[in-house]
Amino acid sequence: MYYGKLVCLRPLEISDLDEVMRYQNDWNLRRWAGVPLPKSRPSVEQWLEKVVVLDPIRDGTMVLAIIDKKTGVFLGITRFYDLKVPHYRASLGIGIQNPDNRSKGYGTDATLVMLWIAFNVLGLHSVYLDTMEHNKQAIHVAEKSGFKRVGMFRETEFIDGEFKGLVYLDILSREFFEKYPPGIPIGNP
Numbered sequence: 001m002y003y004g005k006l007v008c009l010r011p012l013e014i015s016d017l018d019e020v021m022r023y024q025n026d027w028n029l030r031r032w033a034g035v036p037l038p039k040s041r042p043s044v045e046q047w048l049e050k051v052v053v054l055d056p057i058r059d060g061t062m063v064l065a066i067i068d069k070k071t072g073v074f075l076g077i078t079r080f081y082d083l084k085v086p087h088y089r090a091s092l093g094i095g096i097q098n099p100d101n102r103s104k105g106y107g108t109d110a111t112l113v114m115l116w117i118a119f120n121v122l123g124l125h126s127v128y129l130d131t132m133e134h135n136k137q138a139i140h141v142a143e144k145s146g147f148k149r150v151g152m153f154r155e156t157e158f159i160d161g162e163f164k165g166l167v168y169l170d171i172l173s174r175e176f177f178e179k180y181p182p183g184i185p186i187g188n189p
């Protein structure tokens with residue numbers, strides 16, 4: 001279990017299915033994360049059964065639940081994928097499900113905890129993320145957490161009837177450690 005100032009990141013469990021399902025078909029969340037096609041409960045259940053047993057090193061994916069430290073409320077999911085040990089890099093994804101829980105600091109805190117795990121536990125060298133060019137909030141949160149913009153794939157995402165660019169940002173372990181020295185946790189239980 002890993003702690004930030006506001007959140008706790010813990011393994012995602014099969015018993016989280018109801019929470020994961022709650023916003024699975026919510027346009028406000030899904031339009032920022034992948035192709036927003038409807039997902040049935042059995043398909044989400046199947047996905048959950050698969051991801052809860054993945055090993056980050058062997059399978060290249062680690063999925064964690066974001067929990068409000070104070071209230072225990074399930075806030076969303078964050079994950080590493082494309083985690084490749086020979087390169088010591090991974091890609092970060094994050095979603096705060098309920099729009100009412102956004103802009104309250106949870107996303108930044110969870111991002112910092114994920115970077116802490118990447119550089120203090122997994123021994124990664126770099127973490128990158130991609131997001132659509134018009135996802136200004138996600139870009140702001142990434143930059144605020146120390147990511148640097150490194151480029152953009154042009155017109156590569158089809159959303160809202162248009163092709164949008166995909167912005168790439170990354171952070172190296174030494175850049176993170178300048179602000180968050182090794183071994184010092186972001187937050188406490």
Ligand SMILES: CC(C)(COP(=O)(O)OP(=O)(O)OC[C@H]1O[C@@H](n2cnc3c(N)ncnc32)[C@H](O)[C@@H]1OP(=O)(O)O)[C@@H](O)C(=O)NCCC(=O)NCCS
Pocket residue numbers: 028029032033093094095096097101102103104105106107108109129130131135136137138140141144
């Ligand atoms: C992106 C996301 C994870 C951020 O988490 P969050 O908890 O809402 O973000 P925080 O509260 O930590 O930070 C919000 C910051 O964004 C800023 N912000 C809000 N709307 C913004 C906008 N339209 N443009 C730029 N910045 C914006 C806020 O002012 C705040 O910045 P500050 O702390 O410097 O004042 C969350 O909004 C989310 O899940 N969005 C939908 C899914 C998604 O886009 N995922 C990311 C794909 S990579």
